[in-house]
Amino acid sequence: xxxxxxxxxxxxxxxxxxxxxxxxxxxxxxxxxxxxxxxxxxxxxxxxxxxxxxxxxxxxxxxxxxxxxxxxxxxxxxxxxxxxxxxxxxxxxxxxxxxxxxxxxxxxxxxxxxxxxxxxxxxxxxxxxxxxxxxxxxxxxxxxxxxxxxxxxxxxxxxxxxxxxxxxxxxxxxxxxxxxxxxxxxxxxxxxxxxxxxxxxxxxxxxxxxxxxxxxxxxxxxxxxxxxxxxxxxxxxxxxxxxxxxxxxxxxxxxxxxxxxxxxxxxxxxxxxxxxxxxxxxxxxxxxxxxxxxxxxxxxxxxxxxxxxxxxxxxxxxxx
Amino acid sequence: xxxxxxxxxxxxxxxxxxxxxxxxxxxxxxxxxxxxxxxxxxxxxxxxxxxxxxxxxxxxxxxxxxxxxxxxxxxxxxxxxxxxxxxxxxxxxxxxxxxxxxxxxxxxxxxxxxxxxxxxxxxxxxxxxxxxxxxxxxxxxxxxxxxxxxxxxxxxxxxxxxxxxxxxxxxxxxxxxxxxxxxxxxxxxxxxxxxxxxxxxxxxxxxxxxxxxxxxxxxxxxxxxxxxxxxxxxxxxxxxxxxxxxxxxxxxxx
Numbered sequence: 203x204x205x206x207x208x209x210x211x212x213x214x215x216x217x218x219x220x221x222x223x224x225x226x227x228x229x230x231x232x233x234x235x236x237x238x239x240x241x242x243x244x245x246x247x248x249x250x251x252x253x254x255x256x257x258x259x260x261x262x263x264x265x266x267x268x269x270x271x272x273x274x275x276x277x278x279x280x281x282x283x284x285x286x287x288x289x290x291x292x293x294x295x296x297x298x299x300x301x302x303x304x305x306x307x308x309x310x311x312x313x314x315x316x317x318x319x320x321x322x323x324x325x326x327x328x329x330x331x332x333x334x335x336x337x338x339x340x341x342x343x344x345x346x347x348x349x350x351x352x353x354x355x356x357x358x359x360x361x362x363x364x365x366x367x368x369x370x371x372x373x374x375x376x377x378x379x380x381x382x383x384x385x386x387x388x389x390x391x392x393x394x395x396x397x398x399x400x401x402x403x404x405x406x407x408x409x410x411x412x413x414x415x416x417x418x419x420x421x422x423x424x425x426x427x428x429x430x431x432x433x434x435x436x437x438x439x440x441x442x443x444x445x446x447x448x449x450x451x452x453x454x455x456x457x458x459x460x461x462x463x464x465x466x467x468x469x470x471x472x473x474x475x476x477x478x479x480x481x482x483x484x485x486x487x488x489x490x491x492x493x494x495x496x497x498x499x500x501x502x503x504x505x506x507x508x509x510x511x512x513x514x515x516x517x518x519x520x521x522x
Numbered sequence: 523x524x525x526x527x528x529x530x531x532x533x534x535x536x537x538x539x540x541x542x543x544x545x546x547x548x549x550x551x552x553x554x555x556x557x558x559x560x561x562x563x564x565x566x567x568x569x570x571x572x573x574x575x576x577x578x579x580x581x582x583x584x585x586x587x588x589x590x591x592x593x594x595x596x597x598x599x600x601x602x603x604x605x606x607x608x609x610x611x612x613x614x615x616x617x618x619x620x621x622x623x624x625x626x627x628x629x630x631x632x633x634x635x636x637x638x639x640x641x642x643x644x645x646x647x648x649x650x651x652x653x654x655x656x657x658x659x660x661x662x663x664x665x666x667x668x669x670x671x672x673x674x675x676x677x678x679x680x681x682x683x684x685x686x687x688x689x690x691x692x693x694x695x696x697x698x699x700x701x702x703x704x705x706x707x708x709x710x711x712x713x714x715x716x717x718x719x720x721x722x723x724x725x726x727x728x729x730x731x732x733x734x735x736x737x738x739x740x741x742x743x744x745x746x747x748x749x750x751x752x753x754x755x756x757x758x759x760x761x762x763x764x765x766x767x768x769x770x771x772x773x774x775x776x
Contacts (some may be wrong), residue, residue, distance in 0.1 A: 369738065396576055397623035397682075401637035401689055402613030405605050411640060415627050492627055 262463035266454065267470065275450035276471060278364070282446060283433045285368050290375025290432075291425065297380035301410075302387060319377035325438055327374055331366035331441040342504070367439035367446070375432060382424045386417035418490040426483030430476045437472075447471060525588045527552050527693050527724045528573060532582035535568055542568045544748040545582065548740075550726055553718045557735035557756065558728045561771055566728045569745070572614040573726065575608050586615060586693060605631055613641060616686030620698040622678040625658035626669040630657065630681045631666040634688045642689065649688075656684040660714050676707030687718075694718065696727040723731050732775060736760050744768045 252258060265515040266272060300312035319327070335357035344351035361369075390413050398408040437448035448468060528550035535543040542565045543584030547648055550556045557567040571577040583600075584591050592608050593600035601609075625633050634653035644652070645677070660680035662673075670678050676769040679699055686694060696715065696737050700708040712734050719725060719738050729735060735742050735756050742756035752765045763769050 391619055391623070393619060393623040394625065397617075397619060399534070399576065399609065400574055400612060400615070400617035400684070402609050402641045403637060404609045407640060411636065412625055417627075521588075 258461070258466070259460055259463040261458045262458075263466050263470075266464065266467050267380065271312055271450050271454065272447065272467065272471070275447035276475075278445050278449075279433065279436050279447040281477070282364070282367060282371065282436050282439070283429070283442070286371035286375055287429050289372030290379045290428075291383075292370070293376035294365040294379025295383050297376060298383035298387060300371065301380065301384055315378055316377045319374050320381075324370065324374050324435065325441065328367065328370040328442055329437055331361065331370045332363060334366070335361050341409045342478060352395050363439070363442045366442060367436070367444040371432065371436065371439070375428065379425065379427060382421055383417070386419075386421035387413060390416045409437070415490065419487075422490055426480070426486070429483075430479050432481065433475055434472055434478070437468075525550055526550060526556070527587055528556075528726065530569075531584075531760065533569065533572060533579055533584050534581040535565075535572060536580055542748055543572070546745075546748075546750060548743060548753070549748060549772065550724060551563045552724055553722045554740045555725045555727065555738055556741045556743060557739040558726065558743050558745060559730070559732070559735060559771075560751075563747075566745045567697055570726060570728050573693075573695055574612050574617055576617075578602070586611070593633050596675075609641075613637075613689055614692050616689060616691035616694040617685055618682050618694070618696045618699050620701050622670070622675070622682045622702070624678050624682055624685070626670050629667050629669055630662065630673065631686075633670070633681055634685045634701040636689050637685070638746070650701060652657045653688060654682070656687050657681070659687075660684045661710065674707060675703045678708045679703065683711075683714055683718075692724065694723055694725045696729070698713070698728050700729070700731060700732065715735040730775060732760055732772070744771065746771070 242442065253260075297312045297315055300308040301310075301316075303309055338357055340354055341357050342351045342354040394412050394416065395408055398412045399405075403412070436446050438448055440449040440452055443449050451464045453466045455461045458464075524531065526549045530546050530548040533546040533548075534541070537765065546565075548568055548569075549555075558565050558570065568577055572579050573586065573591060578592065579600075580731070589611060590600065592603055594595075594603055621672075623749075631650065631653050633644070634656055635649040638649040638652065639646055648743060650728060654663060654666060657666055657730050660683055662677055662680055662684070665673060665677060665681075669679070670681070673681065683699075698718060700711050703711065705752055708731070712731065714736055715734070717728070727739070739756040742759040743753040744751045744759060744765070744767075746767050751762055752759055760772065761767065763772065
């Protein structure tokens with residue numbers, strides 16, 4: 203303790219030993235050791251019990267983990283995630299620009315859009331799009347108020363479960379993405395726009411070259427989150443049998459009743475994909491972080507391992 | 523006599539119910555360095571921003587090199603121009619801001635080449651060579667690849683001057699260019715501005731640097747509460763002002 207150290211370093215002791223012999227001993231964190239040990243023992247116990255539990259049927263997990271049916275579902279899940287995010291980000295940026303527009307009608311429409319798609323449950327929206335054909339049996343493109351028709355579709359054949367799933371996920375995402383993009387654009391100092399304008403840059407060029415690249419720094423972390431979230435959210439479309447990973451998993455356990463093992467298969471794949479998706483996010487954050495004097499991104503794993511010596515009593519305290 | 527570079531007649535501007543400019547008359551000739559001085563809230567920065575239409579004028583005529591800024595006259599009405607047309611006219615007017623407003627995601631060199639390449643359509647190689655020459659001129663050739671965050675305030679402001687010069691403006695506007703700087707960095711920026719003035723650039727400078735105004739300025743304009751109180755030779759206006767308000771202001775800042 204510092205107080206004791208002070209007292210023992212009284213002039214008499216000093217004169218005897220000399221100051222160069224004084225060694226500072228860091229605090230020993232016994233509490234940290236006990237907590238870490240308890241947590242590890244519990245974890246090992248839990249994993250061991252799961253591994254040995256015969257009801258978990260690891261053989262079933264192994265049998266289905268790389269099955270064709272699962273890969274088909276994975277493919278659908280992946281393209282659905284990518285397409286829904288693309289639709290969401292594209293439409294979301296448009297809605298964000300409309301919300302920042304001076305035009306009151308555009309502002310009102312975009313606000314209404316966000317209100318509607320953020321204010322109703324996604325599950326309701328998914329089922330709605332799947333059954334939207336009940337609302338309009340035919341869709342046609344023609345000249346209004348005349349009988350002239352160029353193309354006509356049967357809504358049922360147009361709104362397949364995949365299309366309904368994409369529409370539901372994409373439109374819902376657009377509502378959330380628009381708020382993220384709007385916050386990003388508003389985070390850029392208005393002086394940047396003034397400087398660009400004073401150089402003769404037109405509004406669209408200013409937005410593209412000056413404002414958006416700076417807004418990206420604010421937009422990317424939450425959009426990365428949204429992408430990872432979207433990957434898992436696609437599981438909802440199993441309610442309209444869109445043949446994604448979760449739909450196919452459900453098909454299997456509806457027949458063989460191995461619910462838990464099949465859910466383990468699903469969980470392992472979702473975990474693997476979300477882990478892989480975290481990598482491009484870190485890369486994008488670095489790329490758009492250019493010009494800011496911020497410390498480099500440290501991966502969670504590295505943080506855990508470099509933190510380990512912190513438990514040991516001989517290393518110095520890490521700086522907060 | 524040649525057309526004046528800036529000509530203002532009865533320029534008015536209000537923010538809500540607050541009258542910021544109450545009829546400004548001012549003429550800046552070619553090659554003239556005009557320093558605008560006055561207490562904060564006197565409208566000098568607002569007037570400067572009206573010159574390149576960053577602020578809209580509510581009334582009166584304001585021309586740069588004979589052209590109305592941001593408006594087209596039809597009869598006795600002024601019709602506001604579209605953003606694209608305003609952008610076209612702004613190209614000839616350089617502006618330097620109090621807070622530098624460099625683009626933080628671009629290097630010093632890219633800050634300078636951005637507008638020539640994207641707006642004026644200069645090819646990349648020429649723009650780069652010209653930008654290096656301008657950075658050399660402001661004494662920062664060795665900082666070309668630095669990002670703004672890696673530069674001191676004074677260096678950032680000098681890059682900002684180079685960036686404005688890259689569009690080959692016929693008029694340069696300075697909005698308190700040294701107010702955000704640490705005292706020891708002010709000199710370098712003023713030196714660059716002195717050099718510009720010596721090269722014959724027409725400049726309108728909002729400043730609190732009385733010394734600079736007296737030494738470099740061809741005219742000093744003292745503004746207060748939205749009107750021009752006194753204007754003329756800085757060696758007279760800033761040394762033996764006729765107006766009581768000017769005297770009161772100078773006694774506070776000197």
